[in-house]
Amino acid sequence: MTLLPKALLIVAALGLAACNNPDRYGAGGAGDGAGGFGAGGIDQNGLGDPNNPASIAYFNQSVGDRVLFAVDQSTLSPEGRNILIGQAQWLNSNPGYAIIIEGHADEQGTREYNLALGARRASAVQDFLISQGVQPSRMQTVSYGKERPIEICSEEACYAKNRRAVTVLSAGAGV
Amino acid sequence: MTLFRTLSPVLALALGFFIADAGASHAQQGPLRITITDGVIEPLPFAAPTFVAENGSAADYAAQITQVISADLAGTGLFREIPESAHISRVSSFDAPVAYEDWKAINAQALITGAVSASGDRIVVKFRLFDIYSGQQMGEGLQFAGTPDTWRRMAHKVSDAVYSRITGEGPYFDSRVVFVSESGPKNQRQKRLAVMDYDGANVAYLTDSSSIVLAPRFSPTGNQILFTSYESGFPRIYLMDTGSMAVQSLAQQEGTMTFAPRFSPDGRTVVFSLERGGNTDIYQLDIGSGQTAQLTNAPSIETAPSFSPDGSQIVFESDRSGTQQIYVMSAGGGDAVRISSGAGRYSTPVWSPQGDYIAFTKQNAGRFHIGVMRSDGSEERLLTASFLDEGPTWAPNGRVIMFMRESAGAGGQSSLFSVDISGRNLRQVTTDGPASDPAWSPLLP
Missing domain, CATH: 3.40.50.10070 (TolB, N-terminal domain)
Structure with missing residues (x-):
């Protein structure tokens, strides 16, 4: 657990059930605005024991829940493919989970383009998982563009971690 | 008297x-x-x-x-x-x-x-x-x-x-700006829509911060606002009536995300980007009938569409050449002509209300710029330079541009700036807190 960034633990604790709203970032609004939108519904899943190979914690830490991308690219690296092969094996062994694939970009780009780039990345992961036998009906994609960096410095060390696609599990398919 | x-x-x-x-x-x-x-x-x-x-x-x-x-x-x-x-x-x-x-x-x-x-x-x-x-x-x-x-x-x-x-120029002081009011650190940023007078006075908030909201745009009469929200969990475009605050979703299609909406000059049509299966193209929506039509069809990213003031053309950005560049096409779609030709990447084009310039964001050599060019790409002029300048919007008279500037680093924050089209008079716009994605209203009646 100590290897995980703190922010990851916080968001992982908000893993969504199949409420069809993947926005892990939507809660926590100040709620003092003049009407408008309410918070998306959020259910909580236990992370489970990281030593249990069927747990979300195991998937996140041992299988690896994310792949990283080069600047402005959505091509999967060999390391990324290996992680996704592991994800596909895990998902095929644990059919009770649905997934949301989040695409993200670093801050070195304009907002609209980064939304589209994040979608490309999420889609690249989705296509690869499908090629590995994961049922398309279990998957959704969403792009956050540059809206939700995990690292906040303005250096390549942070950018490299922010250019990512994260596979978020939810106990959506009958678990 | x-x-x-x-x-x-x-x-x-x-x-x-x-x-x-x-x-x-x-x-x-x-x-x-x-x-x-x-x-x-x-x-x-x-x-x-x-x-x-x-x-x-x-x-x-x-x-x-x-x-x-x-x-x-x-x-x-x-x-x-x-x-x-x-x-x-x-x-x-x-x-x-x-x-x-x-x-x-x-x-x-x-x-x-x-x-x-x-x-x-x-x-x-x-x-x-x-x-x-x-x-x-x-x-x-x-x-x-x-x-x-x-x-x-x-x-x-x-x-x-x-x-x-x-x-001898048109007026612009009696106008408003819709923008995104921000709070919180970069990795947990809270965003909500707000409007203010052009000079930062009379701020009013239009949404709470329970969902990410992006890039609001005024209608030509100023009584409606288009924006993108994650309210559904996915980025999708919405239309708010500024009088009643009523919000309706637009162009919802399962499995897609929609963003970058902007009105046509007559206010009847919305152009926007729609992403499906990882590919983003430009579509238009007739607000009255709800009919959508696809305007671009390419495996590249096509986004940030903006109408010419006469409604006959659309300027947009595409990475079909390998990097983001600016193109102009007929409002009905079809062949597009690339107009940006300098070094670097060009994005977020916005046609001026007078039609004489297109404002844009440019990235080159690790810096961001706001600039203007003619609609044929000539007379390019960069007005600003910083770590991150983005998203120009025109004053009603087409002589002043407002944009967002974000500072670098872990504590980086967004703020609004304005600059003349001559590059003079760069100044920060007063806001209560961090702010991004400004969009200028038409001149008020």
Whole structure:
């Protein structure tokens, strides 16, 4: 657990059930605005024991829940493919989970383009998982563009971690 | 008041303004003139003695209105206020003759005199503009009337008249800006829609921060706002009525995300980006019928569409060449012509309200710029440079651009800036806190 960034633990604790709203970032609004939108519904899943190979914690830490991308690219690296092969094996062994694939970009780009780039990345992961036998009906994609960096410095060390696609599990398919 | 003759009530609609002829002098084009597109200019010195309070309850309004007018004009960088402490003449009556020699002596080139009266739920503001060196009134006097809560707008109306007469450009002070108000650190940023006057006053929040909201855009009449929200969990475009605050979703299609919406000049059509299966193209939606049509069809990213002011063309960005570049196509889609040709990446093109320029964001050599070019790509001019400048929006007169600037690092924050199309007068727009994604309204009625 100590290897995980703190922010990851916080968001992982908000893993969504199949409420069809993947926005892990939507809660926590100040709620003092003049009407408008309410918070998306959020259910909580236990992370489970990281030593249990069927747990979300195991998937996140041992299988690896994310792949990283080069600047402005959505091509999967060999390391990324290996992680996704592991994800596909895990998902095929644990059919009770649905997934949301989040695409993200670093801050070195304009907002609209980064939304589209994040979608490309999420889609690249989705296509690869499908090629590995994961049922398309279990998957959704969403792009956050540059809206939700995990690292906040303005250096390549942070950018490299922010250019990512994260596979978020939810106990959506009958678990 | 006997001098005032009510003119057409055309402008009386939204907030109860009306305008009256406030003097008998003839409109004339004096020698007093600023040309905004000149490279470097010396700000024109003006005097705006505190407007005369015509009754006791008008005193505060008179002082505040005069301050807002001076701030509007000085804020353009084109004018310089001569402080009241340096004035020789005192203006104690709106109709008193102008002591031109006294104003010449302190080098004032323009003089703005005015008066305010207040009674019940109504205040009346009137003003005159004088060209000191030619010793003549410049244009006719005008009068504005409205409820007391519109006093800032009346001040902006005065500033707009002065600005337009001296520069020959259209007015823009009486306008609003919709933007995204931000709080929280970069990795947990909270965003909500807000509107404010162009100068940062009168902020009102339109949504709470429970969902990420992005890139709001005013309709051509200013009574609707398009924006993108994660309210459904996915980025999708919505339409808000600014009067009722009612929100409707647009162009919902399962398994897609929609973003980057913008109105056509007639307000009937929305162009936007739709992503499906990882590919983003440009679509249009007829708001009345709900019909959508696909305008681009390419495996590359096509986004950030913006109509020409006559509605016949759309400028947008695409990475079909390998990097983001700016293209122009017919409003009906079809072949597109690339217009950006310099080094680096070009994005977020926005056609000016006058049609004479396209503003854009440019990334090159690790920096971001806001720039303008002609619609054929010629005469490219970069106006700013920083770690991250993005998302230009045009003032109603097409002579000033507002944009967001984000600072670098873990504590990086967004703020709003404005700059002339000549690259002069870069300044931060006052907001309560961090702010991004500004979009200027049309001039208010």
